Amino acid sequence: KAGVTQTPRYLIKTRGQQVTLSCSPISGHRSVSWYQQTPGQGLQFLFEYFSETQRNKGNFPGRFSGRQFSNSRSEMNVSTLELGDSALYLCASSWTSGNTDTQYFGPGTRLTVL
Amino acid sequence: AQSVAQPEDQVNVAEGNPLTVKCTYSVSGNPYLFWYVQYPNRGLQFLLKYITGDNLVKGSYGFEAEFNKSQTSFHLKKPSALVSDSALYFCAVRPLSSNDYKLSFGAGTTVTVRA
Numbered sequence: 001k002a003g004v005t006q007t008p009r010y011l012i013k014t015r016g017q018q019v020t021l022s023c024s025p026i027s028g029h030r031s032v033s034w035y036q037q038t039p040g041q042g043l044q045f046l047f048e049y050f051s052e053t054q055r056n057k058g059n060f061p062g063r064f065s066g067r068q069f070s071n072s073r074s075e076m077n078v079s080t081l082e083l084g085d086s087a088l089y090l091c092a093s094s095w096t097s098g099n100t101d102t103q104y105f106g107p108g109t110r111l112t113v114l
Numbered sequence: 115a116q117s118v119a120q121p122e123d124q125v126n127v128a129e130g131n132p133l134t135v136k137c138t139y140s141v142s143g144n145p146y147l148f149w150y151v152q153y154p155n156r157g158l159q160f161l162l163k164y165i166t167g168d169n170l171v172k173g174s175y176g177f178e179a180e181f182n183k184s185q186t187s188f189h190l191k192k193p194s195a196l197v198s199d200s201a202l203y204f205c206a207v208r209p210l211s212s213n214d215y216k217l218s219f220g221a222g223t224t225v226t227v228r229a
Contacts, residue, residue, distance in 0.1 A: 004157070033216065043204065045216035056216050090157055094215075103217060105150070105157040 001027055004093050004106030012112045018079040021109045025072050025093030032074040033103060034066060037088040046089075049074055050096075078111075086113045116141040118205050120220035128228055133195040135223045137188045137205030144210040147188045148217065149179055152202040161203075164188060165210065175199075195227045 005024045013019050025032050034046040045058040049068035066076040072093075078085055088108045094101035117140045127133050139145055146165055150158040162173025169181045179190045188205060202224050206217040 006157075031215070035217075042221050043217075043219040045218075048215050056214055058216065092158075102148070102160055102163055104160060107157040110155075 004091055004104055006089075006091050006106040006109050008109060009107065010110045010112075012114065013081050014114050015081055015083060017081050018077060019081060019111060020075055020077045021089055021091075021111070023074045023076075023091030023093075023106060025074070025091075026104055029093035029095055029104075030072050031094045031096065031101065031103075032068055032072065033092045033094075034074070034076050035090045035092065036060075037090055037108070038086075043090070046076065081113045083113050085111065087111060116145075116207050116209060116218045118207050118218055118220035120203075120205055120223045122223050123221070124224045124226065126226045126228065127195050129197055130194050133190075133192040133199065133225065133227070135190040135203050135205075135225060137190065137220060138186050139188060139205070139207040140186065141207050141209050143212070145188075145207050146210045147179075147181065148206040149173065149177070149188075149190050150204045150206065152204065152222075154201075158204065161190070195225075197227050197229050200225055200227045 007022045031050045033048040035043050037043050047066050048056040052068045063079045068074045090108045092103035092105045094103045119138045148163045149161040152158050161177050162171050164171045164181045172178045177192050202222050204222050205220045
């Protein structure tokens with residue numbers, strides 16, 4: 001079974017631009033979570049979607065948004081990019097909304113903001 | 115709010131020696147605990163998890179972890195380390211009975227296994 005896929009793998013943008021990252025979960029998984037990884041802040045939770053509904057949101061500004069489609073694929077969008085948005089963005093999927101589900105991570109999208 | 119502490123930024127061991135990576139947690143109620151490993155330029159790879167039951171959990175690649183409720187710890191162990199175990203290791207927690215599905219991660223521990 002294929003793992004979580006994320007596209008693109010690498011992205012370079014300039015300040016003020018916006019960016020959309022894509023995540024395809026493992027087949028059959030319906031929950032998708034997004035995390036930001038930086039050297040200074042570590043791994044921080046952005047948001048989680050299940051059945052096209054955002055159920056949890058981390059402590060990030062409104063410039064960070066996401067959505068989930070009926071096929072469980074998810075996108076996250078960052079508008080008005082800042083230098084501090086440079087990070088590895090990780091997507092994770094799990095089977096259902098159950099509390100005991102394991103999240104499986106994709107390889108990430110490396111975003112560099114110049 | 116839940117949190118995880120990984121007190122060691124780096125752990126260095128010789129190949130063939132035991133490896134231990136420490137983790138302590140704070141959570142309301144019972145914890146759901148995980149260990150993940152990250153290789154350079156890769157995502158996080160699931161190693162093992164603890165929900166309930168036996169305090170010693172066995173995972174992938176010969177890793178195991180010991181849950182200690184009184185010490186709120188979940189240390190990762192491997193009896194005989196390999197050079198290929200060199201990577202960044204993360205401990206994570208979330209409350210077992212909660213509608214909050216986010217994982218809270220520790221800062222990570224870099225493991226270096228020398229030949």
